Amino acid sequence: MRQTIIIFIIIIFQINLGLAQVWPGDVNNNGVVNNIDLLYIGNAYGTTGPKRIDATSNWEEQDISANWNEFFSGNINLAHADCNGDGIIDLLDLIVVYTNYNKTHDVVDQDFFISGIPNLDPPLLLNAKDSIQVSQGHQLTIPIHLGNDSLQIDNFNGIAFSIYYQPEFVKATSISFNIDDSWIKDSLEIFSFIQNDTENGVADVTITRYGQNSISGSGNIGSLSIIIEDDILPLATDEQEGEITIDSIRMVDEFLNTTAISNDTVLYIIKRDSITNIIDVKLQKEINISPNPAMDWFNIDTKLNIQKIEIYNILGELILQDKFNNKNHGQVRVKPFSNGIHIIKLFTNKGVISKKVLIKH
Numbered sequence: 001m002r003q004t005i006i007i008f009i010i011i012i013f014q015i016n017l018g019l020a021q022v023w024p025g026d027v028n029n030n031g032v033v034n035n036i037d038l039l040y041i042g043n044a045y046g047t048t049g050p051k052r053i054d055a056t057s058n059w060e061e062q063d064i065s066a067n068w069n070e071f072f073s074g075n076i077n078l079a080h081a082d083c084n085g086d087g088i089i090d091l092l093d094l095i096v097v098y099t100n101y102n103k104t105h106d107v108v109d110q111d112f113f114i115s116g117i118p119n120l121d122p123p124l125l126l127n128a129k130d131s132i133q134v135s136q137g138h139q140l141t142i143p144i145h146l147g148n149d150s151l152q153i154d155n156f157n158g159i160a161f162s163i164y165y166q167p168e169f170v171k172a173t174s175i176s177f178n179i180d181d182s183w184i185k186d187s188l189e190i191f192s193f194i195q196n197d198t199e200n201g202v203a204d205v206t207i208t209r210y211g212q213n214s215i216s217g218s219g220n221i222g223s224l225s226i227i228i229e230d231d232i233l234p235l236a237t238d239e240q241e242g243e244i245t246i247d248s249i250r251m252v253d254e255f256l257n258t259t260a261i262s263n264d265t266v267l268y269i270i271k272r273d274s275i276t277n278i279i280d281v282k283l284q285k286e287i288n289i290s291p292n293p294a295m296d297w298f299n300i301d302t303k304l305n306i307q308k309i310e311i312y313n314i315l316g317e318l319i320l321q322d323k324f325n326n327k328n329h330g331q332v333r334v335k336p337f338s339n340g341i342h343i344i345k346l347f348t349n350k351g352v353i354s355k356k357v358l359i360k361h
Contacts, residue, residue: 021061022052024083025100029076031108033100035160035204038193039252040072041097042158042208044081044089055085057096059103073256094191101195113248116262122151124161124246126266127220131241133269137230139174140268142244146184146251146261147218154216155253156184158208159261162248163224167201169242169270174227175203183219184209192222212254228270231352240270283353287346293358296335302328304348312343334359 025033027040049068056062062085068078081089083096116122127143134140147153163175177194179185184207193206207221224244233240245265252258288301300306306324309332313319319337324330326349334342337359346353 020064020077020080022064022080022083022085023061023100023103023105024057024059024085025097025103026105027076027081027083027097028072028074029080030111031106032104033097033102034111035162035193035195035206036111036250037097038094038191038206039158039160039208039250039256040076041081041083041089041093042191042206042210043212043252043254043256044070044072044078045210046089047078047081048088049079049082051087052079052082052085057084057099059100059105061105091191094193098193098195102197111248111250113250114258114260116249116260118262119151121260121262122147122153122218123262123264124159124249125264126224126244126246128266128268131267131269133271134228136228136232136270136272139225139227141223141225142266143220143223144246145219146221149218152216152218153251154259155214156209156216157212157214157252157254157256158206159221159249159251160204160206161246161250163203163205164245164247165201165203165226166242167198169229169232169240170201171227171229172196172198174225176225177203177205177222178225179207179222181223182207182221183217184215184221186215188213188215214254233270233272238272242268242270244268283348283350284355286350287353287355289344289355289357293360294334295359295361297331297333298357300330300332300346302346302348304328304350306330307347307349309347310345311337312345313338313340335361 025037027037050066052062053065064079070078072078081093083093125145127145175196177192179192184190188209190207190209194203196203243265247263249261249263250258251261286302286304289298291298305326305328307326308321308323310318311320339360342357342359344355344357
């Protein structure tokens with residue numbers, strides 16, 4: 001009898017040892033929630049299994065009640081993809097990844113990426129010329145192509161990648177990714193996701209087909225859109241060069257096997273908006289600055305309401321910024337400034353106006 005009890009305890013211990021804990025959203029169990037986890041959910045989409053007891057989507061360690069019948073590669077049970085614990089892998093689990101994005105636990109095992117070789121491995125291309133032009137304050141839309149005529153994509157099931165950009169040039173909430181015109185869409189519904197880190201200038205993207213339903217082909221998979229900040233060019237500068245790079249790419253087939261994909265970078269030139277310049281010239285006549293040249297100070301008089309004033313030296317460096325609180329006149333002290341041409345930038349209720357002032361002590 002005692003021997004039977006010991007054997008029973010050993011069996012129960014071994015069963016429990018085979019179970020693990022779920023951190024909701026960390027599907028590949030590497031210590032961090034990110035866009036790679038969505039590839040696993042897309043792969044197992046529609047699969048069902050045992051529910052978790054007292055399951056929540058909260059970022060906390062939760063026991064797996066029972067292993068599911070299937071495993072991902074790396075001996076990861078499909079229960080990890082049931083992020084909300086309701087017993088089915090579906091859209092609700094994708095939402096949990098979004099909710100817990102970038103959260104970590106324990107030691108993070110960094111994701112690996114196989115860098116493709118240009119002209120040898122299929123590319124993920126920002127489909128633009130060597131450089132493109134956009135006016136500040138305007139939208140820039142860039143088609144993104146996966147594969148080409150000579151390097152076709154075989155058995156596409158999902159792809160995750162990161163878009164790196166200069167956050168000082170881009171309006172924080174303007175980045176979007178559109179998949180309306182995409183060869184990977186086919187007749188099957190697909191899921192796309194973008195998570196934007198505005199502080200560091202990184203947007204993570206994932207596109208995945210639902211379930212193990214791969215497709216082959218090449219061409220446009222979507223388009224990236226950003227809006228350029230409307231006041232980033234120093235007054236002494238007519239254009240500024242920016243850069244967008246696609247990297248950290250992982251493309252998988254229906255078995256989550258990875259294919260090497262080469263990355264891409266595109267340059268874009270930010271230019272002044274000619275329409276804005278025309279408006280600026282008309283408004284300049286409504287602003288009077290005197291004396292000009294100025295020795296110690298100058299007066300501003302106008303019928304417009306001035307919100308603030310900025311003064312730049314000839315190098316385009318901002319040397320003064322002051323609020324005018326919608327007044328239409330005021331005096332500005334320039335004695336501390338060096339001799340030479342300065343640009344006065346006035347922000348008014350009719351637009352932004354630039355005037356040149358010579359400071360001569």
